[in-house]
Amino acid sequence: MSSSPLRQRPALLRISMVALLMLWSLAPMLWQLYTSLRTPESLLAGLAGLGGGWTLANYSAVLQADPPFGVYLLNSTVVGALSTLLTLALAIPCAYALSRRSDLLKLVIGGGLLAAAVFPYVLLFLALLQVARQLGLANNLLALCLPYAGLSLPLAVLLLQAAFADLPVELEENALLEGFSLGQRLRWILLPLIGPAVVSTGLLVFLFSWNEFPIALTWLSRSELLTLAPAMARIAGSSVFTVPHGAFAAATVLGGVPLLALLLIFQRQIVAGLTQGAIKG
Amino acid sequence: MINTIASGAGPTGDLRLEALNRRIAGRQILAGIDLAVAPGECLALLGPSGCGKTTILRLIAGLERPDGGRILLAGRDITALSPGRRQVAMVFQSYALYPHLSVERNLLLGMELRGVPRQRRQQEADRVLSMLQLESFRSRRPSELSGGQRQRVALARALLRRPQVFLLDEPMSNLDAQLREELRPQLRAILCGGEAPVVYVTHDQKEAMGIADRIAVLQNGRLQQCGTPQELYASPANLVVASFIGRPQINLLDRGDGSLLGIRPEHLQAVEEGGVAVRVLSREWHGASQQLTVASPHGDLRWITSGAEPINDQLRLGWQLQHEHRFDLDTGLRC
Numbered sequence: 001m002s003s004s005p006l007r008q009r010p011a012l013l014r015i016s017m018v019a020l021l022m023l024w025s026l027a028p029m030l031w032q033l034y035t036s037l038r039t040p041e042s043l044l045a046g047l048a049g050l051g052g053g054w055t056l057a058n059y060s061a062v063l064q065a066d067p068p069f070g071v072y073l074l075n076s077t078v079v080g081a082l083s084t085l086l087t088l089a090l091a092i093p094c095a096y097a098l099s100r101r102s103d104l105l106k107l108v109i110g111g112g113l114l115a116a117a118v119f120p121y122v123l124l125f126l127a128l129l130q131v132a133r134q135l136g137l138a139n140n141l142l143a144l145c146l147p148y149a150g151l152s153l154p155l156a157v158l159l160l161q162a163a164f165a166d167l168p169v170e171l172e173e174n175a176l177l178e179g180f181s182l183g184q185r186l187r188w189i190l191l192p193l194i195g196p197a198v199v200s201t202g203l204l205v206f207l208f209s210w211n212e213f214p215i216a217l218t219w220l221s222r223s224e225l226l227t228l229a230p231a232m233a234r235i236a237g238s239s240v241f242t243v244p245h246g247a248f249a250a251a252t253v254l255g256g257v258p259l260l261a262l263l264l265i266f267q268r269q270i271v272a273g274l275t276q277g278a279i280k281g
Numbered sequence: 282m283i284n285t286i287a288s289g290a291g292p293t294g295d296l297r298l299e300a301l302n303r304r305i306a307g308r309q310i311l312a313g314i315d316l317a318v319a320p321g322e323c324l325a326l327l328g329p330s331g332c333g334k335t336t337i338l339r340l341i342a343g344l345e346r347p348d349g350g351r352i353l354l355a356g357r358d359i360t361a362l363s364p365g366r367r368q369v370a371m372v373f374q375s376y377a378l379y380p381h382l383s384v385e386r387n388l389l390l391g392m393e394l395r396g397v398p399r400q401r402r403q404q405e406a407d408r409v410l411s412m413l414q415l416e417s418f419r420s421r422r423p424s425e426l427s428g429g430q431r432q433r434v435a436l437a438r439a440l441l442r443r444p445q446v447f448l449l450d451e452p453m454s455n456l457d458a459q460l461r462e463e464l465r466p467q468l469r470a471i472l473c474g475g476e477a478p479v480v481y482v483t484h485d486q487k488e489a490m491g492i493a494d495r496i497a498v499l500q501n502g503r504l505q506q507c508g509t510p511q512e513l514y515a516s517p518a519n520l521v522v523a524s525f526i527g528r529p530q531i532n533l534l535d536r537g538d539g540s541l542l543g544i545r546p547e548h549l550q551a552v553e554e555g556g557v558a559v560r561v562l563s564r565e566w567h568g569a570s571q572q573l574t575v576a577s578p579h580g581d582l583r584w585i586t587s588g589a590e591p592i593n594d595q596l597r598l599g600w601q602l603q604h605e606h607r608f609d610l611d612t613g614l615r616c
Binding site: 192 | 374
């Protein structure tokens with residue numbers, strides 16, 4: 001392996017490229033982390049006063065605000081988890097059914113899903129707001145799952161459909177001959193085998209709902225119902241005279257920690273899910 | 282012991298296919314297939330790829346529905362029955378072992394979901410594991426097994442189904458030649474002679490002759506001939522069967538009267554006078570035998586003879602009348 005031509009890059013070049021990429025993607029986050037731990041005065045002093053000015057005050061301010069930041073985290077977690085479950089519960093049967101067809105209808109449905117998946121959903125939020133008003137769904141936290149799951153479904157169905165289609169069809173045929181019902185085949189054979197794809201699809205949905213801003217902003221107005229994104233926008237605009245850099249940065253860091261934890265927990269499945277189907281057999 | 286495992290839960294009986302038709306996208310895959318397999322008998326479906334032999338298997342299993350005809354099992358019409366209710370076990374070419382489960386779980390899962398009591402399913406699994414010498418692999422995943430071991434696991438799983446029919450789709454094609462020879466008698470001992478009919482799909486005539494009681498030769502979705510290996514070898518019904526059964530292939534000589542003369546390479550013999558004058562083109566010496574290609578006035582001939590026999594470059598070849606096969610040039614039928 002070590003003599004493979006793919007690995008014979010000069011060490012220096014390799015390391016500096018990696019460092020540059022890391023800096024590019026991680027610098028903004030590290031900057032936020034730094035900002036969140038500094039007093040407002042030390043931020044104005046620039047890098048000169050690194051010796052002092054470290055503080056956790058930003059975090060305690062955010063966590064003890066009214067309502068406390070934990071409420072937003074909880075709101076986002078509940079909406080994210082429910083949206084993910086709802087999406088998967090609908091997408092798995094759809095994807096299975098779609099993967100077992102091979103006709104014109106499958107092409108039409110697949111094309112329609114693709115079009116829906118790439119459609120910029122931001123264009124929909126005014127229309128969605130009308131729907132929410134009509135149906136009395138405004139200021140209802142759980143109702144947010146409906147647009148979130150609906151918007152995530154096309155991509156989720158496409159991803160899972162590809163995963164189902166990659167499984168050798170004999171596996172299910174053998175299960176059929178062994179007398180398994182459809183539910184048993186899904187539960188014991190198919191879903192365990194596409195587990196990585198289910199996990200990575202679920203995380204995509206969770207990520208979307210965690211980060212979603214325009215719909216959450218327009219559907220929710222009561223402050224104890226806010227999800228993270230609109231809540232953070234409120235923190236940023238909470239004072240007319242100053243921008244609360246420290247508090248905003250602390251909120252960003254706190255909002256990122258659960259996602260980081262999720263990614264670490266499911267790291268293996270995510271990588272497997274992303275590369276599934278790349279190599280057959 | 283073998284018989285008790287291979288026997289079904291219900292009464293077993295013969296399998297009959299009556300006038301089976303199958304059409305896919307306007308193409309006739311199978312046309313009027315009539316076959317019968319007795320309990321414990323092993324029927325090989327032999328033919329080139331695309332001849333419809335796997336389709337027949339899938340129709341028996343219920344994985345596909347025929348466009349015409351009936352499938353009868355022990356006198357009962359199962360044509361419309363769902364695959365799970367047919368009590369049919371199939372060994373797939375790829376073995377179709379559940380890759381996320383250990384060998385033991387692969388065997389147990391089916392019985393578990395069919396509601397076999399825990400103690401009994403463990404007993405049954407242990408029994409087939411020991412019968413197929415798989416005990417030491419019971420906790421391995423399929424990916425950690427060799428091709429031959431995977432095949433045995435697939436076979437074990439099929440046995441546990443207590444099927445009324447065994448279906449095997451080219452179960453040896455992923456194994457190397459030596460292993461195939463070793464496994465053939467083993468497979469025969471386990472499957473055949475029980476109470477369930479066995480249908481065995483292969484494109485290898487040697488395998489079909491080695492394992493089957495009877496062979497059905499198929500081409501282009503039509504049954505060419507069905508009989509014992511001896512019958513097919515001794516009196517092939519047409520050119521397709523003649524050239525499919527027997528290796529090296531039968532020699533076909535145009536007699537100029539609208540018929541072809543077929544003579545098997547092993548039936549040619551060197552003669553002092555009479556016969557045809559030939560010249561040796563190439564030789565392959567195999568030890569016990571040698572295979573030669575010779576040029577004759579009627580075209581090149583394949584000839585197989587004892588490895589001990591010294592062969593000159595120019596000689597005369599003859600054959601006995603009883604070994605002649607005649608085929609109609611237009612229809613290909615034996616005449």
